[in-house]
Amino acid sequence: MQYKSKLTAPQRETFAIIAAQTGSPKAAMIAIEPELKDKPGYAATKANRLMKRTDVQEKVQKKLESMQPMALKRVKNLIMSEDENVATKDAHFVIEHVRGKPVARNLNMNAKVNIEDALFDT
Secondary structure (H helix, E strand, O other): OOOOOOOOHHHHHHHHHHHHHHOOHHHHHHHHOHHHHHOHHHHHHHHHHHHOOHHHHHHHHHHHHHHHHHHHHHHHHHHOOOOHHHHHHHHHHHHHHHHOOOOOOOOOOOOOOOHHHHHOOO
8 A cells, every 4th residue: 555655734734733632643643644544653653753844843832832721721620620639639730740740758767776685675
């Protein structure tokens, strides 16, 4: 089966929009060229090559920026949720992404114990 070697400008635009919405360049490539569904490795390779193009990167960035207000509104609604579990999880998620995850602290305490002192407590 012969595959198209190059995408047109409108196809690249569609690819960028789908990649931004789904977060999956491979899924975007398969959406544009459905015959690649049977060749996921080839679809991923082709998508990765396409994502290296500056014009595609700019279109993906533009789409993500246009989605930002909707995302912020959604996060705000989740944080203000009546369901305390949802609100708490989403609040932690936002804090981790703004400030970074807290550093895990490993408290390792070693003690030297004389076996005679432990057995013959005087």
